[in-house]
Amino acid sequence: MIAILDFGSQYSELIARRIRETQVYSEVLPYHTSAEKLLKSNIKGIILSGGPSSVYDEGAPQCDPKIFDLGIPVLGVCYGMQLMAKQLGGTVERADRGEYGKAELQIDDPTDLLTNVDTGITMWMSHGDSVVDLPKGFEVLAHTANTPCAAIADHVKKLYGVQFHPEVVHSAGGMAMIRNFVYHICQCEPSWTTETFIENAIREIREQVGTKRVLLALSGGVDSSTLAFLLHKAIGDQLTCMFIDQGFMRKLEPERLVKLFEEQFHIHVEYVNARERFLEKVKGVTDPERKRKIIGGEFINVFEEESSRLGPFDFLAQGTLYPDVIESADTNVDPATGKRVAVKIKSHHNVGGLPENLRFTLVEPLRKLFKDEVRKVGTALGLPEEIVKRQPFPGPGLAIRIIGEITSERLNTLRDADLIVRQEINRAGQYNNLWQAFAVLLPTVRSVGVMGDKRTYSHPVVLRLVSSEDGMTADWARVPYELLETISNRIVNEVEGVNRVVLDITSKPPGTIEWE
Numbered sequence: 119m120i121a122i123l124d125f126g127s128q129y130s131e132l133i134a135r136r137i138r139e140t141q142v143y144s145e146v147l148p149y150h151t152s153a154e155k156l157l158k159s160n161i162k163g164i165i166l167s168g169g170p171s172s173v174y175d176e177g178a179p180q181c182d183p184k185i186f187d188l189g190i191p192v193l194g195v196c197y198g199m200q201l202m203a204k205q206l207g208g209t210v211e212r213a214d215r216g217e218y219g220k221a222e223l224q225i226d227d228p229t230d231l232l233t234n235v236d237t238g239i240t241m242w243m244s245h246g247d248s249v250v251d252l253p254k255g256f257e258v259l260a261h262t263a264n265t266p267c268a269a270i271a272d273h274v275k276k277l278y279g280v281q282f283h284p285e286v287v288h289s290a291g292g293m294a295m296i297r298n299f300v301y302h303i304c305q306c307e308p309s310w311t312t313e314t315f316i317e318n319a320i321r322e323i324r325e326q327v328g329t330k331r332v333l334l335a336l337s338g339g340v341d342s343s344t345l346a347f348l349l350h351k352a353i354g355d356q357l358t359c360m361f362i363d364q365g366f367m368r369k370l371e372p373e374r375l376v377k378l379f380e381e382q383f384h385i386h387v388e389y390v391n392a393r394e395r396f397l398e399k400v401k402g403v404t405d406p407e408r409k410r411k412i413i414g415g416e417f418i419n420v421f422e423e424e425s426s427r428l429g430p431f432d433f434l435a436q437g438t439l440y441p442d443v444i445e446s447a448d449t450n451v452d453p454a455t456g457k458r459v460a461v462k463i464k465s466h467h468n469v470g471g472l473p474e475n476l477r478f479t480l481v482e483p484l485r486k487l488f489k490d491e492v493r494k495v496g497t498a499l500g501l502p503e504e505i506v507k508r509q510p511f512p513g514p515g516l517a518i519r520i521i522g523e524i525t526s527e528r529l530n531t532l533r534d535a536d537l538i539v540r541q542e543i544n545r546a547g548q549y550n551n552l553w554q555a556f557a558v559l560l561p562t563v564r565s566v567g568v569m570g571d572k573r574t575y576s577h578p579v580v581l582r583l584v585s586s587e588d589g590m591t592a593d594w595a596r597v598p599y600e601l602l603e604t605i606s607n608r609i610v611n612e613v614e615g616v617n618r619v620v621l622d623i624t625s626k627p628p629g630t631i632e633w634e
Contacts, residue, residue, distance in 0.1 A: 119143040120300060121161045123151060124444075125169030125179050125197050131441060133165055133195070133285045135488050136293065140300045141308035146444050153184035163191045163304035166198025168283065172212075172247050173197065173204045180205070191276040191303045193231075196244065199270065199279030206253035206277075213248040213264070220288060221262040223269075231271060231278050232259055233298050235291040241268075241282035242289045248281065276303055312494045316348070319483040323352040327433055332481055333425055334435040336361045336387060337513075338375040341437030341484065343505045344496035348483055349435055350385050351499065357435070358428055359385060362420050364413065365393030366515030366524075368540075369533040378502075388428060392420050397526060404522045406634035413514045434478035438485045439492065509554045510589060518634035522562045527615075532559040534613045535579045539605055543583075546601045553586035555595075557609075558622075558633045567617035569610075576617035579609055583621075584631055592626040 120137045124130040124146050137144035149167075156164065164185055171178040183205045186192060194202040200210045225237040241262075249267040252258070256277070259269035270279045278299065284292030300306050332349060336342050336359045349357045359379065363372045372389075379385045399416050403409055425431060484492055496506040512518055516536070520528050535557040543555045558580040567574040581602070586592035606619040622629075 119145060119159070119161060120163045120165060120304065120306070121151070121156060121159070122146045122165045122167055123149045123181055123198070125149045125167050125171070125201070127168035127170075127195075127197070129195075129283055129285055130167040131444060131488075133167060134440075135490070136285045136296050137165075137300060138310055138488070138491065139293070140297055140306075141310050142300050142306045143310040149179045149181055151182070153182045153188055156185060156190070157188055161190060162306050163193070163299065165299075166192065166194040166201060168196035168198060168244070171197060173200045173210050174247075186275070186277060191299070192278065193299050194277075194279040195285070196281060196283060199281055200247055200249055202277065202279055203249045203253055203256070203270070206256075208249055208253040208256070209251035210247055211250050213246060221264070221268075221282065223260050223262055223282070223291075225260045225269075227257065227259045227271070230259075230273060230303060231280075231295055231298050232269065233294075233302065235294050235298075239290040240288065241284070241292070242286045243282050249279070278303070312491075312498045315487070315491075316351075316495060316498060319348060320352040323349060323481065323483055326481060327353055327356065330356065330432040331430070332357050332433040332435050333429070333431040333478070334359050335421060336375075336379075338367075338371060338505070338508075339437075339511060340489075340496055340501075340506055340508050341439065341492055343501055344492050344499065345435055345437045345484055346379070346385060347383070347496065347499040347501060349481070350383075355386075357385075358388060358431070360388045360390060360421075360424055360428065362390045362392055362417060362424070364396040364417065364420075364515070365529070366396070366413070366517040368511075368516065369537045378505075382502075388424070390420060390424050392416075395420070397524065400517065400524050402523060406518060409517055409524070409634065410514055413517060417513075432479060433481045435481040435483075437492075438480075438482040440486055440488050443485050507550055509549075509552070512632055518632055519556065519558045521558065521560050521633060528559060528561050531561075531577075531613060531615050532557060532579075535559065535609050535616060538608045538612065539581065542601060542605045542608065546598070546604075548595075548597055548601065551585070552595050552597075553584050553589060553592060554631055555581075555583045558582055559616075565618050569617060574617045576615050578618040578620055579613070579616050580633070581605065581619060581621050582631070582633070584626070586626075586631075589631065592631050594621075594623045594625060 120142060122130055122133050122144060130146050134144040134146050166181060186206060204210050220240050221243045223239055223241045225232050248265055252270060255272040255274060256270050258267055259271050262268045265281050268281045283289060284295045334346055334357060336346055346359050376387050376389050379387045396416055399412050400409055403412060493506050516529055516532050517524050520532055539555055539557050543549050560578050563578055564575050565578060567576060583595040583597055584592040585595045609616055609619050
């Protein structure tokens, strides 16, 4: 594999994803990972990520300098290049002119790292420091108008550095450089494939679980659905899928989900109808944080009751993904067994944590995967496109898309409006072009309208249509006006109590994708 030592760059995960796109496995590791530990792993190359620090700052993060003597190729990116240069005897200083954004790369040595990369291509820069004196044995591979040492190398020791970010989409020849490093310099084989992952995952699940039972809280999203398919393929009826219907799903989704799994996939789902119970709990609540906490707490109560009724279970399956692993230091290891145990359901489901006395050993076969890799696994396992390409949906569901108190009437209004949005987005062929597309109800706001020569005083619905790569940042989507017109006309004509449709054109930041 290729190891990425993370110095706090916002792009560290992106580097890992780009490496995996070459069908070579990669992992993000702490910047202080020792050379000894790296040498014991099956590592063919090391990448030093960028970071917000300056290498000459007091307390700036440092890597183990012994990694440069391992005989393993190293590629430093931005801060990583500056750190490598400094630790090997070069000089890094504050540049007279920083470089941020696009810059034209002039290639001086078109070999090794820069093979098949055209001179004059655009690269993405983001730095205020520069390498001014190279370490012994290094030479310049490329420069820009403001940066004499934009790419450097010690060809003998296979140490390379780039001042730009080849991993971002704005860098035109970035993937060519990454492939050069992975294949030509590190001599890696393209063995990280979907098929190989599935084979290994099934074997590991069987080894871990044996003949014991596994519980999975199914949400209907791509992660839990892919996990259900993978587990069922590995252990069959030892898996119990539980779906808790808290009443905040979209129109007909719970029924569709259970029918799909039971009839088409032949995977039994324990359906728990807790709609009235949840609705009673949030009665009169308007604060969004209280909503989330109440829904999360009640989810745990229902989960505990139902797991006790259906159990006992030794294992809890969770759709933990690789970004969750990177971001969370809270691994919850059982000191008696040394295995990870569940003390919380996935944080991005916003359902809080499991009680300490409800302890399972975790089964997390997706924890090495990014979201796009999960979708590939789901497709390979036979999941339909409607699940594999399902847009993200929050754990509290429509409860946080109704501003103010939640009532059954307001839920029905929003479900009808939301269904129209999804139908028309699909009909226009826009669904897969959008990160999320949904409606928000403003039940505390009324506006005057005219319908059938009569005055109305009803509620507005907000359309939220955004494009994004990972949900961390987002922009409002520029969809055709004709599509917006159709959605607006249908909602006003077909949804009772709504007489106005407005469009949210706020990016993230400063806004969030969800309204609550």
